Amino acid sequence: MELRSTQTPDILPSYWYNIVPDLPEPLPPMIHPSGEPVKRSELEVLFPRSLVEQELSTQSRIPIPEAVRETLLMLGRPTPLIRARRLEEALKTNARIFFKYEGVLPTGSHKINTAVAQAYYNAVESVERVSTETGAGQWGSALSLAGNIYGLKVRVFMVRASYLQKPYRRILMEAYGAEVYPSPSTKTNTGRKLLAGNPDHPGSLGIAISEAIEDVVSSEGRAKYSLGSVLNHVLLHQSVIGLETIKQLELLGVERVDYVIGCVGGGSNFAGLSYPFIGYNYNNGEPPVFIAVEPETVPSMTRGEYRYDYGDTAGLTPLLKMYTLGHDYIPPPIYAGGLRYHGVAPSLSILVKNNIVKPVAYPQDEVLKAGLVFARTQGILPAPESSHAVKAVIDVALKYRGASEKPVILFNLSGHGLLDLSAYTRNY
């Protein structure tokens, strides 16, 4: 066995990596519909000051507070980096496949990495309650747990279709002490308006964001908003994934990586793994191929436009420059609820536009079949979101069947699928 001690506490970094200063072009500012850049004070209505600071930061390294680091250690970081030998054998590939496995964390995905940081800063600034949206429920579960750890109330607007189809995720959030409302809800004007038009409205992530923001804005300063992806500070917090991986690869004696692959909804798990590899000029000037995988039915990167757009449906957020399908796009119901978002992170959009990250899109059935191949070889049933990455990994690996090269493929297994099992029934 070549396994080494790659889960010692020192593997968890003491700082986060911020890609903003290393982007190939400056990050366009968030703007108002008027075209004016958004003011810091305006962002502070939504977020605590320290997170606004991080959102706008141009520093490469931002120290992780010791209290956050200890919580991440308690919850199971560093997560394992595992070589997928049985998958390699099943594919008869010469490629070596490694995956970072975030599913060992208590809510089953990477989302807790930023949830802990966000809850911590909100608590330090004496915020009483955080409000958020959730689609598949992974983000909502993570924030519910993190809020509980730091003594914050948590209110979650859960896309109604998921709320009805996925009672387990709702129960998990409630078990952590959160309030969960199906969105559209009767708690907000946005929700009430939509329900008036259609009492059975299935909801969307964009609508749930609008509701959470409205809830915060009308809270008279007692509540702040919390987002699980897209924004700089969220992607920043996820950089622990890639920073740990770089150290773990070194311990395993793996000197170069040829492909870095992840799935993309808003971009946070993909960024978490890949940005440190981009920023650190990994492989000394021969960068890996970075592949960002999205569903064919939500093709923000492969078929969206690069332009300013709202982050939510009702147009309550500032405008972000990003690849988008339009903020009024309602993605069709797919199993990977975490990827049903009309846009992608502005920083990732710049990397796609500059051909540093290559986007690909796959149809749902092929993705779920790839997830089953992974379960049957490596034992872990991936979240349907993560199965998108697995599908791309398999396609790359198959190119190296009988090849003389032995490239290293690295991917992020961002979560397990134990709360999404019904997704797989059609594809046995």
Added chain:
Amino acid sequence: MELRSTQTPDILPSYWYNIVPDLPEPLPPMIHPSGEPVKRSELEVLFPRSLVEQELSTQSRIPIPEAVRETLLMLGRPTPLIRARRLEEALKTNARIFFKYEGVLPTGSHKINTAVAQAYYNAVESVERVSTETGAGQWGSALSLAGNIYGLKVRVFMVRASYLQKPYRRILMEAYGAEVYPSPSTKTNTGRKLLAGNPDHPGSLGIAISEAIEDVVSSEGRAKYSLGSVLNHVLLHQSVIGLETIKQLELLGVERVDYVIGCVGGGSNFAGLSYPFIGYNYNNGEPPVFIAVEPETVPSMTRGEYRYDYGDTAGLTPLLKMYTLGHDYIPPPIYAGGLRYHGVAPSLSILVKNNIVKPVAYPQDEVLKAGLVFARTQGILPAPESSHAVKAVIDVALKYRGASEKPVILFNLSGHGLLDLSAYTRNY
């Protein structure tokens, strides 16, 4: 942080610990209804030779085959040993609480430890298919995965009540490629007879065992039987839990343990953690208090009789000397399906009879509330089975509120509850 490198591969032992030679009295042999001890050749109808060898072994240490060890490493062993600091703080106890967390393994519980070993030996002896029963589904999932790894077919008889209430577990088994039948089923005489009497028969673990055994006996040698608890070889395979823990405690500088606590269905997770502490004379002659926790509604140890009884409902297994509620006892439906078994392991029964292990029983609601306390402090929602151990831990820890002693309480968090969330809804 006092965390140290306690998940390196060398923590996983290279041998299993067998308590049989260290029991305070000899283990009574399995017998036939005639009263004659069961012959080795008779057991070999049900199990491959190497497992029969282990079942009857009186050696203390049995080497773990390297192929099994590598699979256990691949699946995530060694599992973490975690100090439950936030639980300690919430309880305002002076006790230090540590838990071994088996829920990081892919099927979410400790069951994979023996599933891998059993599947390996069956495969080495060219068995085509293994047949088993499952209650809550944790054992069935584990064997389905392990069978898949070693290229064995797996057939699972799943207690009908669970089959209907827990489609997710069934889907997971099928995702790993197993055949799953609701028990009583139409595949066996036992099943058909019961269904004739009651087409909606909810089933029980004892009935499902009868079906699996009948399936094997009528397979003309192509299939073998596999059991997830109770038998010596199963408890043997689980000893990796306690052996790892002893090494991990040493690395953490914890020199003595005052309480060792686990839940008991058939006894395998409890034995896995505690037997090495019993056998190694831990604390140098001042043994920890060993507490075995069962549900009040299935009180095998606290209210059962110590006598010979069948392991299944139909009387197809040999007779085992154990604490039992009677093989025809049908436990009421409780959330902790893994604890719904009429007997307990013969070796554990001897330890209970000799006052080495102290049994306690708790009502379901208190247990589930304890599970929620754990989720809200440590972040991990326990399996309803494991919440029994948590309840006992909390009760012991509360005795040391404001005490001058700082005892160490160790328990086995044998699995997470992400596939059993509905259990918790009544108890928010």
